[in-house]
Amino acid sequence: MTFRLDGKVALIFGAGSCGPGWGNGKAAAVAYARAGASVVAVDLDIGRADETQSIIEQEGGSCLALKADVTQAGEIKAAVAKTMAAHSKIDILHNNVGIDGMGNLIELSESDWNHVIATNLTGVFLICKHVLPAMIQQKSGVITNISSVASLSVRSAELIGYNVTKAGLNHLTRTLAVGYANKGIRANAILPGLMNTPMIYQVRELMMQYESEEAMVRARDAQSPTGKMGDAWDVANAAVFLASDEAKYINGVMLPVDGGLSCVTG
Numbered sequence: 001m002t003f004r005l006d007g008k009v010a011l012i013f014g015a016g017s018c019g020p021g022w023g024n025g026k027a028a029a030v031a032y033a034r035a036g037a038s039v040v041a042v043d044l045d046i047g048r049a050d051e052t053q054s055i056i057e058q059e060g061g062s063c064l065a066l067k068a069d070v071t072q073a074g075e076i077k078a079a080v081a082k083t084m085a086a087h088s089k090i091d092i093l094h095n096n097v098g099i100d101g102m103g104n105l106i107e108l109s110e111s112d113w114n115h116v117i118a119t120n121l122t123g124v125f126l127i128c129k130h131v132l133p134a135m136i137q138q139k140s141g142v143i144t145n146i147s148s149v150a151s152l153s154v155r156s157a158e159l160i161g162y163n164v165t166k167a168g169l170n171h172l173t174r175t176l177a178v179g180y181a182n183k184g185i186r187a188n189a190i191l192p193g194l195m196n197t198p199m200i201y202q203v204r205e206l207m208m209q210y211e212s213e214e215a216m217v218r219a220r221d222a223q224s225p226t227g228k229m230g231d232a233w234d235v236a237n238a239a240v241f242l243a244s245d246e247a248k249y250i251n252g253v254m255l256p257v258d259g260g261l262s263c264v265t266g
């Protein structure tokens with residue numbers, strides 16, 4: 001069975017990749033396009049959105065690249081308006097943006113705390129606020145929020161802002177799922193575990209825990225019950241399934257994509 005999205009419009013926030021290779025947002029955008037959807041790739045960094053657009057177009061798909069910062073309500077509103085002007089509907093909303101905001105409760109500054117909340121939580125609130133009216137009018141829509149297994153258990157107290165915002169994102173997702181199910185709208189979250197994406201090589205505090213990149217990869221692989229980290233395609237393929245009509249009765253689910261890690265850590 002293939003989970004086709006022909007004729008659907010997918011709006012992805014954080015659709016670039018934060019480094020060379022495949023991050024979760026870029027892979028999701030390309031996977032939606034490969035399944036037949038027209039993609040709108042939004043990113044804070046327009047160069048990253050442009051890269052996603054060119055990959056999709058080279059494969060014969062359709063993609064519009066837009067610049068928007070999810071901490072800025074006006075930029076979100078403009079991106080949604082441009083999507084509606086181009087396609088007149090939004091079938092799939094994929095919220096991929098998430099920053100780590102390293103620091104424990106004492107170390108994390110108030111402004112960094114506010115920034116991680118603005119990015120990981122208020123950003124999704126604002127995006128949904130602007131996209132939901134179109135979905136309500138259409139009487140259909142799928143929202144997929146990218147959370148983390150850090151929303152379920154505290155793997156690191158040095159990630160207080162991240163842990164708290166991802167836990168909040170889970171409940172925002174459940175509340176959306178309950179609130180709009182009778183309007184034909186589904187909302188689910190994907191909870192990636194330890195993934196081998198460009199992001200892990202860019203977080204200085206993460207890298208500093210290990211003597212080399214190879215040591216970090218070995219340590220992260222060893223923590224997974226499978227003996228290997230996942231990758232961005234594991235998240236992207238789950239998102240395509242959740243967006244498809246085959247998942248039409250799946251609503252309010254927090255789906256770990258973690259090789260079983262959360263069965264061990266809770």
Ligand SMILES: NC(=O)c1ccc[n+]([C@@H]2O[C@H](COP(=O)([O-])OP(=O)(O)OC[C@H]3O[C@@H](n4cnc5c(N)ncnc54)[C@H](O)[C@@H]3O)[C@@H](O)[C@H]2O)c1
Pocket residue numbers: 013014015016017018019022023024025026042043044045048068069070071096097098099119146147148149191192193194195196197198199200232
């Ligand atoms: N990589 C992992 O191991 C892992 C594990 C668990 C959860 N996640 C979640 O996956 C998501 C990100 O995936 P990734 O780590 O592969 O990164 P990614 O490579 O998908 O990059 C995220 C993109 O978001 C963009 N972005 C950042 N701030 C933004 C803002 N304010 N407005 C608009 N765009 C912005 C960046 O420019 C980048 O292109 C996050 O929600 C993260 O919490 C990742």
